Amino acid sequence: MTLQAVPIAPSGPAPSLFKRNPPIAGEAEAIESAKAGDAEAFSKLYALHKRRVYTLCLRMLGNVSEAEDMTQEAFLHLFRKIGSFRGESAFSTWLHRLTVNLVLMQLRKKGLQLVSLEETISPTDEDSPKRDFGSRDPQLTGSVDRVTLERAVAALPPGYRMVFVLHDVEGYEHNEIATMLECSTGNSKSQLHKARLKLRELLRQNGQSSQPAVLKEAAQ
Amino acid sequence: MTQNDQNLSAPISCADFQERLPDLFASGSNGVPDDLTLQHHLDTCENCANLVRDLQYIADQARMLLEPAEEEPSPGVWANIQSKLSAELAIPELPLTPKLQTD
Ligand SMILES: [Zn+2]
Numbered sequence: 001m002t003l004q005a006v007p008i009a010p011s012g013p014a015p016s017l018f019k020r021n022p023p024i025a026g027e028a029e030a031i032e033s034a035k036a037g038d039a040e041a042f043s044k045l046y047a048l049h050k051r052r053v054y055t056l057c058l059r060m061l062g063n064v065s066e067a068e069d070m071t072q073e074a075f076l077h078l079f080r081k082i083g084s085f086r087g088e089s090a091f092s093t094w095l096h097r098l099t100v101n102l103v104l105m106q107l108r109k110k111g112l113q114l115v116s117l118e119e120t121i122s123p124t125d126e127d128s129p130k131r132d133f134g135s136r137d138p139q140l141t142g143s144v145d146r147v148t149l150e151r152a153v154a155a156l157p158p159g160y161r162m163v164f165v166l167h168d169v170e171g172y173e174h175n176e177i178a179t180m181l182e183c184s185t186g187n188s189k190s191q192l193h194k195a196r197l198k199l200r201e202l203l204r205q206n207g208q209s210s211q212p213a214v215l216k217e218a219a220q
Numbered sequence: 221m222t223q224n225d226q227n228l229s230a231p232i233s234c235a236d237f238q239e240r241l242p243d244l245f246a247s248g249s250n251g252v253p254d255d256l257t258l259q260h261h262l263d264t265c266e267n268c269a270n271l272v273r274d275l276q277y278i279a280d281q282a283r284m285l286l287e288p289a290e291e292e293p294s295p296g297v298w299a300n301i302q303s304k305l306s307a308e309l310a311i312p313e314l315p316l317t318p319k320l321q322t323d
Contacts, residue, residue, distance in 0.1 A: 042305065046298060051288035058291070071293045075301050080308070140274045149281055150289070168282035174246055193242035196275045203278070 024048055027091060034082050042079055049092060050075075053099050059165045060103045062158060070106060074099040096170060104180055144203055152202040160195035167192050237261045237268050245275065 027048060033041035053074050058067035078095060085094055153161060153169075166172045166180070167188070174188040181188065240258060262269055 043298075043302075046301065050297075051292050052286075054293045054297075055289045055291065059285075068293050068297050072297050072300050076304055079301075079305055139270050140277050144277070144281055146284055149278075150285060153285070164282070168279050169285045171283075171286075189242045189246045193245065193275075196278050199278050200271075200274050 023090075024092075031082065031085065031091060034079065035085075045078070046075055049095055052092065053095065056096060056099055056165070056170070057103055059153065059169070060100070060162060061107075062154065062161070066106075070099070070103050073102055073106075077102060100166065100170070100180060140200065140203055148203065148206060149199075152199050152206065155202055156195055156198055160191060160198055163188055163191040164195035164199070168196075232257055232261055234261075234265060234268055237265070238271070241272070241275070245279075 026044070030041045030044040030048070034045055050071065054067060054071045057070040057074070058064065061067050061070065074095070077098060081098070085091065089097075153164065156164060162181070163177060166177050167174065172180070174185045174192075177183075177188045178185040237258060240255075244258065262272060
């Protein structure tokens with residue numbers, strides 16, 4: 001039997017190429033005013049970016065109260081440093097990088113060993129994705145909506161989730177992630193792969209049972 | 221006999237194929253693996269082809285998560301930012317609630 005050829009690379013543009021940060025109306029003016037200390041401009045920038053920053057923190061930390069604390073820190077940091085924003089990158093790119101760095105710093109302070117990802121990330125065999133050498137489950141394609149995927153991501157072990165969010169959602173390259181997490185690029189690649197395998201497993205369970213496994217795991 | 225012929229004459233297992241996947245996904249090649257052994261396995265193994273399609277699908281779908289979710293930080297977060305900034309920067313009045321429109 002000959003099957004239709006499947007390209008191995010992702011069908012869409014590379015993560016670094018997709019349009020992550022389209023300009024937001026009024027943002028440039030607000031940035032300039034904020035640099036001059038305009039209080040209204042600060043609140044506008046907060047209103048424009050709070051959801052994305054909070055969601056990023058929540059995905060990286062997996063905890064609402066910590067995510068709110070880090071959102072607060074990120075914006076305080078932003079407002080203190082806004083004078084150094086030169087516009088070389090999109091403002092949201094700059095803000096997200098600042099947020100990621102703050103969250104990682106916080107996690108290191110708490111003693112989370114980001115370097116030895118292999119151990120911290122996959123603590124139990126149960127959490128490790130299964131090898132797939134011959135299952136006959138239906139394909140996922142077309143079956144996963146945003147809410148379902150979000151729940152599955154929340155159910156990932158923390159280290160898998162970290163690399164998945166940074167690479168597949170935020171669009172960072174493996175070499176950037178390796179620098180941020182102080183690990184090798186090979187480690188980043190393999191963690192991402194395991195994260196996607198684990199997601200596939202979670203999403204398949206979700207599609208098959210009336211009591212979604214993803215919901216059960218996420219609720220814990 | 222070329223290198224590729226040799227590769228094709230020694231087909232790889234699913235385990236070997238899947239071992240190579242993390243690097244293949246990271247390589248960003250434009251859809252066609254330069255390794256004919258891998259492409260041959262992909263063309264002839266339904267299981268691995270499904271796996272690759274699902275993983276591509278997950279990576280594609282992940283991008284929709286970048287758009288802001290419905291959840292947002294509680295109002296207390298802005299209140300804290302406001303009071304800290306006012307103190308630090310001696311800004312007289314930050315608005316009580318963030319506004320999307322400036323007057
Ligand atoms: Zn196979």
